Amino acid sequence: MPESFLPCASRCLTKQFYSILLCIWLISGVWSPSFVQAATYYVNNQTGSDEHDGLSEKSSVATIARAIALCQTSDRIELSNTGRSYREPMLFRRLGGTPDRPFVVEGNGAVVSGLQALDAKQWKSIGKGVYVLQLEKTPYGNPFLVSRGKRLPAAPNRDVLKEGEHYWDRKTSRIYFYCEAGKQPADYDLEATLHVSGFTLTSASYISCRNLICQHFSNDGFNIHGDCRGIRLENVIARHNGDDGISIHEAGGLIVQNAYVHNNFYGIQDVNASRSVYNGVLAELNQVGVSLVGGYHSLVDCQIRKNARSEIDIAGSNPGHLIGAEQNLMCxxxxxxxxxxxxxxxxxxxxxxxxxxxxxxxxxxxxxSGTGVYVDRLSHCHLTLTAVSQCDIVLNLQSKQCFCDFNLYSPGQFHWLETVYAADQWSEYQNASQLDPHSRIEELTVEADGTVSAPGEAMIFSGRKQTVGPTASFSLKFQQD
Structure with a gap:
């Protein structure tokens, strides 16, 4: 080989050598965006101390607030489930992670509670078994009293108080409580929802929270506000809160996988131009199961049941604090x-x-439900392969902008615009509305897991049999109170 080729070969070998080094460097993570090791801060409300560094279970801090104060971007907080509630909110303000390295909150099944004990000595008798407690301020939301873990009934005003009821006067920050005969406030071990919300985010993004229970807050269990992107909740419970179990606002993004929301006012209430995806959620025993007022939302493999007023209620909105809301289709x-x-x-x-x-x-x-599906004149509904059973009014469609077909209905009334059709006027409803050409009225059987069965033949679309009702049964199990 001529000598003139040697320098070139040498340069090639050198390049190969440095390329190999570079590959090793990249694989080892030295030059990766994630090369900084995230810290984990441990919290234990029985053995911890806020004087500790929190970097191991043995040196746990005592409060969530202290752990958050120690954290930086993409760190991790791990709560010890001691069997004793953490009586404090979990507030993240402009602290979170990045798309490749989310901040992680591991609850380990621990309970975060908004309750605070009330000093029985501070209650003052005003006669006839009624006592009053003066607070410095009333927390935002719908605060209430709790006795030995159970919510006490509330009266609409002070003048109609009955034994065992309380009335919270928000204007004066006074609580009135009517004791049962022969009892005083000290006999009830009274506590109040004096913290506003539990897991609370304010312009904090890329946070993954799992295995956490938020209960007894005056406002929301999980409350997400501001510029919040990439939020994930997994295997969480929100219960006994004054307003919402889970709520996201503004234009934030939320994914919820496996959640149980019960005994709140709203199980879920997402508003403004927010985006949320719920998979595997049970919402029950709230006043309203799911309320959506603005934004794009998805409910898949969920069960909504036994809510007092409405199961699912959605409405368009015009949030004045968002730029151009009236022209924003998301709203x-x-x-x-x-x-x-x-x-x-x-x-x-x-x-x-x-x-x-x-x-x-x-x-x-x-x-x-009293009414299966209601659509007002301004709204749209696209209903397919769905069963509506045991409802007095099966459909109440006040809008011409609806599409319904390949559905099964049990007997009931059908309202189309201003006309009411009985079950035996099925063909008249079909002709007038031009809806449901392939749908049928049958006696339906619906199982507790959502499975639907009917005596008629299978629905056929595009040459294939179609399943009416859920294609997968709801079988998730959740921890009870």
């Missing part, structure tokens, strides 16, 4: 629902679509 509210079982157990509405909102529901079941 009109869009819901995609699939494999959802809605069991009314006497509630007024199964699915209510109002004020310009849009609902797409397929492979679902609605049973037991």
């Amino acid at each position: 009109q509210t869009i819901l995609f629902a699939q494999n959802v079982s809605v069991f009314g157990a006497g509630s007024q509405m199964g699915l209510s679509v109002r004020n310009g909102a849009r609902a797409i529901m397929e492979h679902s079941v609605i049973s037991g």
Whole structure:
């Protein structure tokens, strides 16, 4: 080989050598965006101390607030489940992670509670078994009293108080409590929801929270505000809160996988131009199961049941604090629902679509509400492969902008615009509305897991048999109180 080729060969070998080094460097993570090792801060409300560094279980801090104060971007907080509630909020303000390295909150099944004990000595008798407690201020939301873990009934005003009831006067920050005969406040071990919200985010992004229970807050269990992107909740419970179990606002983004929301006012209430995806959620025993007022939302493989007023209620909105809200299509509210079982157990509405909102529901079941599906004149509904059973009013469609087909209905009334059709006027309803050409009225059987069965032949679309109702049964199990 001529000598003139040697320098070139040498340069090639050198390049190969440095390329190999570079590969080793990249593989080892030295030059990766994630090369900084995230810190884990441990919290233990029995053995911890806020004087500790929190970097190991043996040196746990005592409070969540201290752990958050120690954290930086993409760190991790791990709560010890000591069997004793953490009586403090969990507030993240402009602290979170990045898309490749989310901040992690591991709850390990621990409970975060908004309750604070009330000093029995501070209650003053005003006669006839009624006592009053003066507070410095009233927390935001819908505060209430708790006695030995149970919420006490509230009176609408002070003048109609009955034994065992309380009235919270927000203007004066006074609580009035009518004791049962022969009892005083000290006999009740009274506590109050004096913290506003539990897991609270304010312009904090890329946070993954799992295995956490938030209860007894005056406002929300999980409250997400501001510029919050990439938020994930996994295996969480929100219960006994004054307003919402889970709520996201503004234009934030939220994914929820496996959640149980019960005994709140709203189980879920997402608003403004927010975006949320719920998979595997049970919402029950709230006043309203799911309320969506603005934004895009998805409910898939969920069960909404036994809520007092409405199961699912969606409505368009015009939030004045968002730029151009009146022209923002996201504020009109869009819901995609699939494999959802809605069991009314006497509630007024199964699915209510109002004020310009849009609902797409397929492979679902609605049973037991006064009205199965209600759509006002400004709104849209696309209903397919869904069973509506045991509802006095099966459909109440006040809008011409609806599409319904390949559904099964049990006997009941059908309202189309201003006309009411009885079950034996099925063909008249079909002709007038030009809806449901392939749908049928049958006696339906609906199982507790959402499975639907009917005596008639299978629905056929595009040459294939179609499943009416959920294609997968709801079988998730959740920890009870």
